[in-house]
Amino acid sequence: xxxxxxxxxxxxCKSGTSVKIECxxxxxxxxxxxxxxxxxxxxxxxxxxxxxxxxxxxxxGVEKDKFLINHASLTLSTLxxxxxxxxxxxxxxxxxxxxxGGSNTGELFFGEGSRLTVL
Amino acid sequence: AQSxxxxxxxxxxxxxxxxxxxCTYSVSGNPYLFWYVQYPNRGLQFLxxxxxxxxxxxxSYGFEAEFNKSQTSFHLKKPSALVSDSALYFCxxxxxxxxxxxxxxxxxxxx
Numbered sequence: 001x002x003x004x005x006x007x008x009x010x011x012x013c014k015s016g017t018s019v020k021i022e023c024x025x026x027x028x029x030x031x032x033x034x035x036x037x038x039x040x041x042x043x044x045x046x047x048x049x050x051x052x053x054x055x056x057x058x059x060x061g062v063e064k065d066k067f068l069i070n071h072a073s074l075t076l077s078t079l080x081x082x083x084x085x086x087x088x089x090x091x092x093x094x095x096x097x098x099x100x101g102g103s104n105t106g107e108l109f110f111g112e113g114s115r116l117t118v119l
Numbered sequence: 120a121q122s123x124x125x126x127x128x129x130x131x132x133x134x135x136x137x138x139x140x141x142c143t144y145s146v147s148g149n150p151y152l153f154w155y156v157q158y159p160n161r162g163l164q165f166l167x168x169x170x171x172x173x174x175x176x177x178x179s180y181g182f183e184a185e186f187n188k189s190q191t192s193f194h195l196k197k198p199s200a201l202v203s204d205s206a207l208y209f210c211x212x213x214x215x216x217x218x219x220x221x222x223x224x225x226x227x228x229x230x
Binding site: 004006009032034042043044046049091093095107108109110111112113115 | 153155160161162163164165168209211216217218219220221222223
């Protein structure tokens with residue numbers, strides 16, 4: 001299956017600093033990647049859809065100036081949590097879909113997730 | 120709007136016994152249904168999907184799921200559970216471009 005690599009796996013930062021998380025598709029090209037946030041014992045919440053070469057599409061309630069997404073190439077999307085605060089502490093997961101004949105019926109391939117702790 | 124419901128927060132089963140993790144969905148049009156598994160502090164792994172065709176879908180690690188259109192369900196099953204199957208399981212539906220996940224069901228398999 002396709003491989004999605006996410007880095008870093010763990011990050012601890014001070015309040016007010018910014019943190020960048022990378023998501024790479026290793027053996028396929030992903031024109032679209034998805035960023036999710038997962039709170040403890042809860043499901044995945046879609047934050048935004050990252051589109052290669054264009055602006056990301058954010059879900060309602062997600063601050064685009066807080067969570068900056070850049071999808072500069074077909075294999076890399078980055079999520080930057082700006083001016084992080086303790087309430088931003090969470091597990092962030094990226095994913096990408098293999099398109100079958102241009103359709104959206106393919107499964108998602110997920111990165112290993114990044115646990116952010118803001119002190 | 121599409122939605123997914125996993126009515127059980129937790130399922131407990133003894134090793135060697137059959138297991139079922141329930142999922143019901145609501146979506147306009149034909150549903151694309153998926154099951155994923157998540158181990159602690161890890162991303163999700165794809166188990167199986169239903170797009171069209173046979174209602175019984177077989178996937179990874181001996182798991183299977185049955186699509187029931189009349190009951191709008193897509194329950195995950197395995198004939199004989201293993202301790203290593205203990206994990207968090209998510210049902211998901213794709214309608215349009217987005218994938219929506221259920222709340223997740225934690226499976227505990229006791230030795």
